[in-house]
Amino acid sequence: MDRTLVVEFPWLSVTAGAASGGGGFQWNQSPATDTREIGTSGLIFVQEMKLDLSGYTQNDLTVGFRRSFEQNGGSSVIFWDPAFNVNTDSLGQQTIISSVPINDAQLELVIGSSPGFTQYNAAGVDWGNFNRSHIIHGHYQSMYPSSIIGAGSFSAAGNAELMDVTSEYYSSLEPTAADCLYCYRVFSLPPHATFLAGGITQIGIPPKRVILDAFTVEEPDLEYMMRLKRSYELANQV
Numbered sequence: 001m002d003r004t005l006v007v008e009f010p011w012l013s014v015t016a017g018a019a020s021g022g023g024g025f026q027w028n029q030s031p032a033t034d035t036r037e038i039g040t041s042g043l044i045f046v047q048e049m050k051l052d053l054s055g056y057t058q059n060d061l062t063v064g065f066r067r068s069f070e071q072n073g074g075s076s077v078i079f080w081d082p083a084f085n086v087n088t089d090s091l092g093q094q095t096i097i098s099s100v101p102i103n104d105a106q107l108e109l110v111i112g113s114s115p116g117f118t119q120y121n122a123a124g125v126d127w128g129n130f131n132r133s134h135i136i137h138g139h140y141q142s143m144y145p146s147s148i149i150g151a152g153s154f155s156a157a158g159n160a161e162l163m164d165v166t167s168e169y170y171s172s173l174e175p176t177a178a179d180c181l182y183c184y185r186v187f188s189l190p191p192h193a194t195f196l197a198g199g200i201t202q203i204g205i206p207p208k209r210v211i212l213d214a215f216t217v218e219e220p221d222l223e224y225m226m227r228l229k230r231s232y233e234l235a236n237q238v
Contacts, residue, residue, distance in 0.1 A: 002215050005211070006210070009047050013031065013202075014030065027043070045186070050183065057179045062177050063214055063216055064216075068173065069211055070209065078161075078204075082156055091143045091162060091190060092141070092187070095139040095208065096110065096137065098136065099181060106127065110184075116132045117170070136172060139170075141166065142164070142166035143162040143165065145161070
């Protein structure tokens with residue numbers, strides 16, 4: 001039976017401002033959304049939610065996917081005052097729908113290397129036990145201000161739309177017997193303004209909708225039980 005599954009991510013709107021306790025400046029959400037900061041850099045933010053599939057699994061149904069696509073609710077914008085260096089001020093964005101959960105330490109790493117690929121060896125780094133089948137939908141973006149591509153720096157206040165320099169999809173669209181899908185939108189922000197040397201003062205990223213063109217099917221008992229067993233094993237290994 002055909003199904004349409006939808007994930008709605010909210011706006012990200014951050015403004016450079018004074019940190020609490022007088023500890024310099026930081027990115028502050030304005031207004032506050034369902035977004036949280038992870039890690040210690042002050043530059044990584046994540047939005048997360050779940051898609052409940054338990055109604056299908058309780059009826060012993062497998063959920064499959066024909067395609068996935070994204071819709072954005074506006075333009076991404078960036079403001080600076082009075083100056084900033086283009087070479088250090090890109091913005092990374094990962095949109096991931098996974099059949100297994102991803103912890104905060106792993107989410108900090110997804111901007112540098114997408115989950116589900118063979119990772120390089122790095123001592124003490126927990127990439128997670130992912131392979132391509134876990135990542136139902138994956139989209140990596142690297143974004144730069146559109147008005148200054150190729151420029152080294154800007155010496156006056158201004159603003160621009162952010163445009164994709166890199167946009168890579170790596171969705172597996174693998175069928176699943178998991179009882180939920182874990183949905184993440186991760187942002188790696190450039191350094192904020194110091195208001196002494198200048199820099200970026202505000203970033204706005206529009207809401208995003210991910211649509212999964214899905215279907216449910218009743219598999220033979222043995223195939224379904226093996227898929228169900230595998231789904232639980234994977235969820236517990238990550």
